[in-house]
Amino acid sequence: MFGIRFIKVGPTDFLLQYKSGQVVREGVGLSFFYYGPTSSLVRVPVGSVDAPFIFEEATADFQNVTVQGQLSYRVSDPRKLAQLMNFTLAPNGRDYSSEDPQKLAQRLINHAQVLTSSSLRVMSLREALGGADRLVGAVRAGMQGAEAITALGIEVLGLSILAIKPTPETARALEAEAREAILRQADEAVFARRNSAVEQERAIRENELNTEIAVENKKRQIKEAQMDAEKSVQQKKRELREAEMATRIALEEQNRNLLAISTANTREEADAKAYGISSMMRALSETDPKVLQALTSARLDAAQLVALSFKELAENAGKIGELNISSELLQGLLERESK
Numbered sequence: 001m002f003g004i005r006f007i008k009v010g011p012t013d014f015l016l017q018y019k020s021g022q023v024v025r026e027g028v029g030l031s032f033f034y035y036g037p038t039s040s041l042v043r044v045p046v047g048s049v050d051a052p053f054i055f056e057e058a059t060a061d062f063q064n065v066t067v068q069g070q071l072s073y074r075v076s077d078p079r080k081l082a083q084l085m086n087f088t089l090a091p092n093g094r095d096y097s098s099e100d101p102q103k104l105a106q107r108l109i110n111h112a113q114v115l116t117s118s119s120l121r122v123m124s125l126r127e128a129l130g131g132a133d134r135l136v137g138a139v140r141a142g143m144q145g146a147e148a149i150t151a152l153g154i155e156v157l158g159l160s161i162l163a164i165k166p167t168p169e170t171a172r173a174l175e176a177e178a179r180e181a182i183l184r185q186a187d188e189a190v191f192a193r194r195n196s197a198v199e200q201e202r203a204i205r206e207n208e209l210n211t212e213i214a215v216e217n218k219k220r221q222i223k224e225a226q227m228d229a230e231k232s233v234q235q236k237k238r239e240l241r242e243a244e245m246a247t248r249i250a251l252e253e254q255n256r257n258l259l260a261i262s263t264a265n266t267r268e269e270a271d272a273k274a275y276g277i278s279s280m281m282r283a284l285s286e287t288d289p290k291v292l293q294a295l296t297s298a299r300l301d302a303a304q305l306v307a308l309s310f311k312e313l314a315e316n317a318g319k320i321g322e323l324n325i326s327s328e329l330l331q332g333l334l335e336r337e338s339k
Contacts, residue, residue, distance in 0.1 A: 077153025
């Protein structure tokens with residue numbers, strides 16, 4: 001009414017009121033009445049803004065990649081930005097009178113694209129796909145030091161690369177190569193596992209063979225010990241037999257010596273007896289038979305004397321005419337014989 005209007009901005013908006021080409025009021029989060037026909041209002045957002053971007057660039061090996069990310073910035077010097085870009089409000093106090101506020105984010109994205117393209121030109125496809133952090137660092141450093149951005153009073157808060165994707169054909173080729181590499185690694189893993197199993201089997205077999213060799217060596221040692229013991233026993237037996245044989249030989253020699261001595265003694269004794277008998281016979285041959293008979297009769301008993309008498313009678317039977325023998329004599333001889 002009568003050109004008097006009211007405006008109120010939030011704490012993230014910087015408001016400038018121009019009147020007759022001069023700034024008469026400025027600040028953040030202002031609210032006031034103003035006269036519309038003579039006032040110009042400039043509203044500059046000073047809060048942080050997230051500007052997503054996506055563009056396609058080529059790598060050093062001429063492979064196209066799609067870079068997707070997000071740029072965060074804020075206006076650090078709104079008066080400087082208001083002098084370079086038109087942030088004037090329309091007469092309704094709500095909309096902008098130009099398209100510069102919408103172009104600000106695109107200007108920053110275009111600068112980020114230029115820096116990204118410069119970085120990708122020195123990177124191969126594989127380096128680009130795996131070098132997002134390197135790319136982010138290069139682009140952020142380039143934007144923070146760019147005079148075109150600082151001249152606008154813009155502060156870059158952050159830059160993130162969400163994805164770097166190759167073309168579908170290249171992606172399929174890389175997938176095939178990666179798949180083949182994975183399959184090759186799987187084959188190598190299977191080979192390594194089989195090789196490890198073979199090595200373990202060989203180690204087990206070697207342990208078994210070593211155990212068998214140790215057992216055989218122990219058996220051989222035991223057998224050698226037994227053979228040594230048997231040899232020792234046989235040696236002892238042989239020594240005992242030799243000792244026994246020597247003892248027997250000594251005994252036989254001793255017996256032979258004793259026999260020879262006994263034979264010599266017997267011979268000497270027989271010679272002595274023969275000499276005695278010979279001497280006796282020689283003495284007897286020189287003695288009268290009647291004397292010998294008398295001597296013999298003296299040593300005989302009655303029965304022997306009777307028998308001797310009968311013998312002499314028998315020898316002189318031709319000279320005896322008649323011989324009478326009493327029954328008492330015969331009875332006595334029979335009784336003596338029966339006793």
